[in-house]
Amino acid sequence: MLTCQxxxxxxxxxxxxxxxxxxxQRWFEPIRLETFENNVLTLAVPHNFFLEWFEExxxxxxxEIVRHNFPANTDVKYIIYTEQxxxxxxxxxxxxxxxxxxxxxxxxANFDDPANISGLNxxxxxxxxxxxxxxxxxxxxxxxxxxxxxxxxxxxxxxFIYGGVGLGKTHLLNAIGNDIRNRFPEMNVFxxxxxxxxDKFINNITSNKSQEFKQFYSSADxxxxxxxxxxxxxxxxxxxxxxxxxxxHHNHKQIVFTCDRPTKxxxxxxxxxxxxxxxxxxxxxxxxxxxxxxxxxxILKSKLTAAKRDIDPIVIEYIAxxxxxxxxxxxxxxxxxxxxxxxxxxxxxxxxxxIIDNIVANDSEVDRISYAVAEFFNLTIEDIVGKSRxxxxxxxxxxxxxxxxTYTKCTLQKIGALIGGRxxxxxxxxxxxxxxxxxTDPDMRKKVSMFEKNLSYNKKNRN
Numbered sequence: 291m292l293t294c295q296x297x298x299x300x301x302x303x304x305x306x307x308x309x310x311x312x313x314x315q316r317w318f319e320p321i322r323l324e325t326f327e328n329n330v331l332t333l334a335v336p337h338n339f340f341l342e343w344f345e346e347x348x349x350x351x352x353x354e355i356v357r358h359n360f361p362a363n364t365d366v367k368y369i370i371y372t373e374q375x376x377x378x379x380x381x382x383x384x385x386x387x388x389x390x391x392x393x394x395x396x397x398x399a400n401f402d403d404p405a406n407i408s409g410l411n412x413x414x415x416x417x418x419x420x421x422x423x424x425x426x427x428x429x430x431x432x433x434x435x436x437x438x439x440x441x442x443x444x445x446x447x448x449x450f451i452y453g454g455v456g457l458g459k460t461h462l463l464n465a466i467g468n469d470i471r472n473r474f475p476e477m478n479v480f481x482x483x484x485x486x487x488x489d490k491f492i493n494n495i496t497s498n499k500s501q502e503f504k505q506f507y508s509s510a511d512x513x514x515x516x517x518x519x520x521x522x523x524x525x526x527x528x529x530x531x532x533x534x535x536x537x538x539h540h541n542h543k544q545i546v547f548t549c550d551r552p553t554k555x556x557x558x559x560x561x562x563x564x565x566x567x568x569x570x571x572x573x574x575x576x577x578x579x580x581x582x583x584x585x586x587x588x589i590l591k592s593k594l595t596a597a598k599r600d601i602d603p604i605v606i607e608y609i610a611x612x613x614x615x616x617x618x619x620x621x622x623x624x625x626x627x628x629x630x631x632x633x634x635x636x637x638x639x640x641x642x643x644x645i646i647d648n649i650v651a652n653d654s655e656v657d658r659i660s661y662a663v664a665e666f667f668n669l670t671i672e673d674i675v676g677k678s679r680x681x682x683x684x685x686x687x688x689x690x691x692x693x694x695x696t697y698t699k700c701t702l703q704k705i706g707a708l709i710g711g712r713x714x715x716x717x718x719x720x721x722x723x724x725x726x727x728x729x730t731d732p733d734m735r736k737k738v739s740m741f742e743k744n745l746s747y748n749k750k751n752r753n
Contacts, residue, residue, distance in 0.1 A: 294326040300359045305352075312572050317344055320445060324369060331356055332367045337436065340445045341368050343574070393509070396502050400490055408471065409481040414464035420592055423584035427458070430576040434462050434546075438469035441477070441512055441544040446574040448535075448545035452552045453578030456618030459548040460711070462578070463514045466546055470512055477511040485520045485676035488527040495526075504530055508537040512544040518570075519550050520676045523561035532566050539572070552577065586610040586620055593624045601627065601637060608639050612646050618707065619653070648699065656694045656708045662741070663690040675710040688720035693741055695721050 305318045322334040335341050345368070353366050394404075401407045416435055421428045430451055437444055451459050467481045482490075494503040507513060513534070521527055538545055549556070553571045556562050581589065587610045594601060609627065613620045626645050627637055664674045667686040674687050687709065694705045695717070702721075706712035727734040 295323065297326075297359050298323045298331075301352075301355050304355045304359070308351075308355075316445060316447075316573065317348065322371070326360070326364075329361055329363055330365050330367050331360060332369060334369050334371050336371055336443075336445055341370070343445075393502070393506050396499070396506050399497075399499070400494070408467060408479050409486075410467045410471070410479070411464045412468060414461045415468055416465045418592075419458060419461050419465055420589050421581075421585055422588040423582060425582050425585045426577070426579050427581065427585070430462060430578050433574060433576050434466050435469070437544060437546065438466045438473065441470050441474070442542055444544075447542070448539065448547065448570065448573040450553055450570050450573065450575040451546065451548045451578060452550065452575065453548075454550060454580075454616065456616030457578040457580065458617055459578055460516055463516055463546060463548055467512065467514050470544075474511075478509070479512040479514070480507065480510050481514040481516070483516045483520070483677040484518045485672075485678045487515060487531070488521060488524055489677065489679050491527050491530055500530070504534060507534050510538065510543060512546075513538060514546045516548050517550065517676075518547050519556075519559065520672045521562070522559060522670075522672065525563070528563050528566050532563065532569070535566070535569050539569070545573075580615055581617060581620070583610055583614075586614065589617060589620060590624050593621065593628070597628050599628055605637060605639055605642055609642055609646070612643075622704065622707070653700075653704075653708060655698045656700060656705060659693045659697065660690045660709060663687075663693070666737075666741075675708075677710065688724050689738065689741070691717050691720040692724035692738070696742070 302318070306314050309318070317340075320336050320340065324332040324334050326332070335344065356366055357364050397404045397407060416431065416438075419431055421431055433446055433449060434451070437446055437449055451462060453459055464481060467479045470477060471479050491500070491503055494500050515531075521531070535545060547570060549570075551559065553567055553575055556567045556570070557564065587606065590606050590610055594606070605627075609620070609623055613623050623642070623646055627642055660674045661671055663669075663686050664671050667682065669683060669686055673683045674690055676683075678684070691705055691709055694700060694709070695702065698705075700708070702714035702717040706714055706717045709717075724734070724738065728738055729735075
């Protein structure tokens with residue numbers, strides 16, 4: 291007579307022969323057979339997130355296979371592992387210190403501060419990533435928190451987070467890294483913009499250190515790569531990333547990517563290797579969307595609490611209703627409103643309306659300038675807002691910052707945020723650099739003058 295275990299093995303064989311090897315490894319291997327009693331097959335899965343995703347995508351499929359091998363009226367029930375497999379970081383024979391010693395020369399050559407090579411922004415945490423009510427962004431946050439809790443033992447690896455500008459991709463990516471470092475300080479965690487990854491790779495090729503580059507990042511425990519759309523057309527960087535990805539994934543290391551679009555749209559963008567796109571889709575893909583009204587209200591109230599200030603609730607509600615595109619713009623309006631309270635006793639709706647209109651208009655102008663500069667220099671907007679330090683790209687970016695400072699009322703901090711998320715000191719350096727070149731280089735003076743005339747002419751036509 292066939293045993294329960296043998297019947298389940300038959301089911302497992304069916305799963306293995308029907309789905310891809312990657313899908314089988316990710317979603318079927320973690321399932322444990324628990325009991326089979328009274329025509330109810332009880333299966334154990336790692337956690338609730340796994341169960342929700344699995345039931346949605348494979349619930350009917352698994353029932354069909356089970357009823358083909360077990361009695362036809364068998365029902366399937368799921369429970370969560372009663373005993374979670376332990377994460378044994380200590381099982382790694384090479385400690386963080388040993389790894390860093392092994393690559394000490396590489397670290398000195400590639401990082402400004404060898405004592406702090408993670409690249410993480412400590413101000414980005416899960417606590418400060420606010421979602422409220424039934425926000426769809428709670429899914430991305432919950433998946434990210436689960437990854438941070440068990441980076442070597444989750445069903446989501448790799449994770450692909452996609453969404454538009456200012457929705458919190460960078461925040462969430464850093465939050466994952468910061469939480470992992472707090473839980474597992476011995477882990478090597480690396481966060482970086484994809485464009486920075488590309489620059490480091492190019493620099494190491496130039497110095498004949500490409501193999502060391504590959505070995506260094508392949509030895510990481512966690513790699514967090516931001517804005518991978520910036521690798522469009524960068525075939526050499528995509529090639530090295532492909533091999534690093536394979537090594538990390540094979541060794542069950544955690545990988546998280548962010549992008550401005552879902553994986554299914556990457557091939558339409560062009561310039562991205564199909565095999566790399568395929569690997570982005572091996573694990574779990576989650577989207578970030580413009581925050582709903584409840585979340586926008588919660589974000590504004592959080593900023594008020596942090597600033598220890600009070601504003602009329604009607605004004606807060608007005609801001610939340612008017613500014614609905616992204617978190618970055620919402621926080622910008624709130625910061626400007628708070629600044630106005632320093633010298634104005636009563637900040638009312640009419641005042642806030644002017645602030646919003648001014649910010650939206652100036653943001654659009656900075657974007658227009660950035661696109662114009664990119665077109666003139668035969669670059670992409672991704673080059674302008676990216677992290678590349680190539681001389682021609684950096685110069686074009688500096689010109690865009692100089693023109694934004696000249697033709698908009700944006701603060702240096704705001705210009706930096708709009709052109710790649712840079713701080714005000716970087717923007718000030720760029721402006722000073724262009725001013726110096728204008729005074730010493732006739733060619734630069736001619737280029738900037740041309741931009742100024744065109745922008746002034748366009749502004750006259752729009753007014």
